[in-house]
Amino acid sequence: MADHVTPHRGDAHLFWYGELQSLCATHHSSDKQREEHGRTVVRYGADGWPV
Template structure:
């Protein structure tokens, strides 16, 4: 998600691509992606909640 904004941030959180919603099979065997903690805690959770997420590039303009 950071790279889409042309920002380089250390990825330190494993995120489930498809939300597991308590399903142990998806939790342990689902596809993962690396995200920074801010993208995981803010942007990804808002997307999963159905909210519109606007990301901004390094220049301050929406991506």
Template structure:
């Protein structure tokens, strides 16, 4: 698995990934938990961005230059 957080890389930041995140939320399904596809995230992105995505909230990320990243 990629050693860097993919959400941070989208905004051109380099952060070590320390969390394996399920791309499709498993919501207690043991098969999806053990066999689902994972993505590398840092703890900050997993706690902040991923949970907001799962709640259906619109997320705007900004690059280091301060402009929104599409």
């Protein structure tokens, strides 16, 4: 899924021209939503360790 790096929050310019990243459906629907609602999300680096 294409995910907006910076949440657009209804801003048409950010929606169409903002930076995108690729996320699987699971992370887009769970982790990203948690993060946008102010909850803590643990991120892991390529080496598997939390960052």
